[in-house]
Amino acid sequence: MAVKLLAPDAMSLFAVAGVELGWAEAGIRKSGRKDLLVMRIADGASVAGVFTQNRFAAAPVLLCRERLAGAHNIRALLVNTGNANAGTGEAGLVAARASCEALAQLLGCDAKQVLPFSTGVIMEALPTDRLVAGLPQAISQLAADQWLQAAHTIMTTDTVPKAMSRQVDIDGSRVTLTGIAKGAGMIRPDMATMLCFIATDAAVAPQLLQALTRRAADQSFNRITIDGDTSTNDSFMVIATGRGPVRIDTNRGILFEAFSAALIEVARALAQAIIRDGEGATKFIEVRVEQATTESEAARVAYAVAHSPLVKTAFFASDPNLGRILAAVGYAGIADLEPARVQMYLDDVYVVRDGGRHPAYLEEDGQRVMKKSEIVICLQLGRGQASTSVWTTDLSHDYVSINADYRS
Amino acid sequence: MAVKLLAPDAMSLFAVAGVELGWAEAGIRKSGRKDLLVMRIADGASVAGVFTQNRFAAAPVLLCRERLAGAHNIRALLVNTGNANAGTGEAGLVAARASCEALAQLLGCDAKQVLPFSTGVIMEALPTDRLVAGLPQAISQLAADQWLQAAHTIMTTDTVPKAMSRQVDIDGSRVTLTGIAKGAGMIRPDMATMLCFIATDAAVAPQLLQALTRRAADQSFNRITIDGDTSTNDSFMVIATGRGPVRIDTNRGILFEAFSAALIEVARALAQAIIRDGEGATKFIEVRVEQATTESEAARVAYAVAHSPLVKTAFFASDPNLGRILAAVGYAGIADLEPARVQMYLDDVYVVRDGGRHPAYLEEDGQRVMKKSEIVICLQLGRGQASTSVWTTDLSHDYVSINADYRS
Numbered sequence: 001m002a003v004k005l006l007a008p009d010a011m012s013l014f015a016v017a018g019v020e021l022g023w024a025e026a027g028i029r030k031s032g033r034k035d036l037l038v039m040r041i042a043d044g045a046s047v048a049g050v051f052t053q054n055r056f057a058a059a060p061v062l063l064c065r066e067r068l069a070g071a072h073n074i075r076a077l078l079v080n081t082g083n084a085n086a087g088t089g090e091a092g093l094v095a096a097r098a099s100c101e102a103l104a105q106l107l108g109c110d111a112k113q114v115l116p117f118s119t120g121v122i123m124e125a126l127p128t129d130r131l132v133a134g135l136p137q138a139i140s141q142l143a144a145d146q147w148l149q150a151a152h153t154i155m156t157t158d159t160v161p162k163a164m165s166r167q168v169d170i171d172g173s174r175v176t177l178t179g180i181a182k183g184a185g186m187i188r189p190d191m192a193t194m195l196c197f198i199a200t201d202a203a204v205a206p207q208l209l210q211a212l213t214r215r216a217a218d219q220s221f222n223r224i225t226i227d228g229d230t231s232t233n234d235s236f237m238v239i240a241t242g243r244g245p246v247r248i249d250t251n252r253g254i255l256f257e258a259f260s261a262a263l264i265e266v267a268r269a270l271a272q273a274i275i276r277d278g279e280g281a282t283k284f285i286e287v288r289v290e291q292a293t294t295e296s297e298a299a300r301v302a303y304a305v306a307h308s309p310l311v312k313t314a315f316f317a318s319d320p321n322l323g324r325i326l327a328a329v330g331y332a333g334i335a336d337l338e339p340a341r342v343q344m345y346l347d348d349v350y351v352v353r354d355g356g357r358h359p360a361y362l363e364e365d366g367q368r369v370m371k372k373s374e375i376v377i378c379l380q381l382g383r384g385q386a387s388t389s390v391w392t393t394d395l396s397h398d399y400v401s402i403n404a405d406y407r408s
Numbered sequence: 409m410a411v412k413l414l415a416p417d418a419m420s421l422f423a424v425a426g427v428e429l430g431w432a433e434a435g436i437r438k439s440g441r442k443d444l445l446v447m448r449i450a451d452g453a454s455v456a457g458v459f460t461q462n463r464f465a466a467a468p469v470l471l472c473r474e475r476l477a478g479a480h481n482i483r484a485l486l487v488n489t490g491n492a493n494a495g496t497g498e499a500g501l502v503a504a505r506a507s508c509e510a511l512a513q514l515l516g517c518d519a520k521q522v523l524p525f526s527t528g529v530i531m532e533a534l535p536t537d538r539l540v541a542g543l544p545q546a547i548s549q550l551a552a553d554q555w556l557q558a559a560h561t562i563m564t565t566d567t568v569p570k571a572m573s574r575q576v577d578i579d580g581s582r583v584t585l586t587g588i589a590k591g592a593g594m595i596r597p598d599m600a601t602m603l604c605f606i607a608t609d610a611a612v613a614p615q616l617l618q619a620l621t622r623r624a625a626d627q628s629f630n631r632i633t634i635d636g637d638t639s640t641n642d643s644f645m646v647i648a649t650g651r652g653p654v655r656i657d658t659n660r661g662i663l664f665e666a667f668s669a670a671l672i673e674v675a676r677a678l679a680q681a682i683i684r685d686g687e688g689a690t691k692f693i694e695v696r697v698e699q700a701t702t703e704s705e706a707a708r709v710a711y712a713v714a715h716s717p718l719v720k721t722a723f724f725a726s727d728p729n730l731g732r733i734l735a736a737v738g739y740a741g742i743a744d745l746e747p748a749r750v751q752m753y754l755d756d757v758y759v760v761r762d763g764g765r766h767p768a769y770l771e772e773d774g775q776r777v778m779k780k781s782e783i784v785i786c787l788q789l790g791r792g793q794a795s796t797s798v799w800t801t802d803l804s805h806d807y808v809s810i811n812a813d814y815r816s
Contacts, residue, residue, distance in 0.1 A: 089763060123764070309803075314811070330640060404722070
């Protein structure tokens, strides 16, 4: 029951020169489902990543950080579902290293050139034997046109595979960006994880790619929330193979900005797809905050609203119980906020004027907007020029059901 | 369906010399229910309060702050349910002032000696006419033995009235403390509010009482959470009439500590009663954090766990999905937390040893604890000596139903 989210069409997903994808049914947790993905990357690509800030970061995240900080010639990504290899201590690191080593041997590269990613149940040992046994099947499938299959392979509680592709012409040359992602909220039956992999055929030096990746994350995956929980395994990776005609050499100029905009567009579409397919989601809500002092202040207010269970249940009920939004603005932690300068709109309906109910506001106008499946809340703080948006969902019975299901 | 919470017995609630309570059915939102409470306070009492930090604080909260900052001879509290008088701007202040003025005239005191409290629907005008019309009935009921009726009067979504009384002998003299409170989570059909009024016959100077009230709040109402939302109207008031034999003159010594302990005990019992009667609560959960660097660090971790919708749904399902707790510890914002030093117990079951699953931990042991209606999660951070506890509930289908109900 995703909110206005269609499965991507395989034909719309452009191959990216220098990237091949292969999948397997390794039976990591359950048999008969795709749960293992190998992405083989051509020699000389740049790879950048942004990872969870959770202090209980999973073993694969620790390994990714270590390997990206060292040499940069990454040759493969190894992704499994069914087990997050988190809360597993030293044994988890051993298992992740062994998995990478097995793939490296099969691909003829060094284990340090393989980055691991895991999602699924936590605090249980990664079944390395089954994972390794599945690798030959995944490698036999490797092909450049397998993005949709790859999107299917990394799904967990997702009800719709998430993939997005764009080709843009920059300065007369065509650049391709294709990505896949998985959500959603926290993974049934267990832990959260957001994973996203975007590849492009542009050539981008590693440090520049890292800056672009961070910037794209801040405009996409760092602007969505379902339940406020941050997973131990969240990872957002960008691969630049350099096999196409476009080369990004500096962090300014038309070329850089055009490429950055395309990357942000793909990342944001995938991030929003995660929200549209959020656990139990019936509404897709944009919380837009304007006239803040800084963008981080705007984000703080937007997140307070987007995280409020009371706001989210009101949206689930299509109840224009808009005082709950004001209350969330009030506890967002802005000590010198002046309520009398705050305006609020629900889509085109002017609800709060100068901190109080607008005299002309009619409940039926609020009700009309609340019944829609896509809604924009706009809050103006009257403090400055900065603005941002956060995208979120409502809180429904299905959210509780999904997350309360016993893991069996 | 409160968790092990019985209605108090009127006989167990001691009168407090210098305080009388009277109620009325004023029809503020609905007819035929008690919705107006007057507490008359004898001349010369001290009154202290701790209020919501929400920047959209309601009109009555703004008036309370103003009046407590001025002269301290408060003679009456005026409490209504059915309307929070919040998000009402200047008109809300006018309405609150008019209500106090009307009560002051009937009681023969100054309007500035009356403190107003409101809870109920927000962003709607307070029906001052109906409130004022109800005052004579409330005044005609004024009596010292009406604490249980007062507890009934301030109920909103509460399913059980909340009142608590203690008599302690301090240095050979008896001191009485009696209080009432209301929760719970956010009030159906609208906004949150936690209100608590505790009276004692001890004599305590206003500044000292303010310090005691703050200290008690930090050990009780500032250590509970249902959904993390902070209301526009939350108020915790302590009245010291000085009509008994005990006098607290300094902020140290046996007398002070004994009185403080009694006040904290009453406040904590009322705070915990709010949690036990939380919206949709089926479990009463203590999140205890030990070995933190500071108490505020311990509270930060405890709140991260207590606020996590994933942790809360797992408890609702009695599912020992304990990785969710570790994940919440990990994103609590302690940048230098060392996972390998973290231990976790669920009641007496040692679940996490040195940051990973304890080798001897059996899922059925976790399951056995999770099925209980009262559970203690104990987290040891291995960083220092500080500790604290936060009390919370699970997140159930009923929570969603209660808060998604349309306000009609």
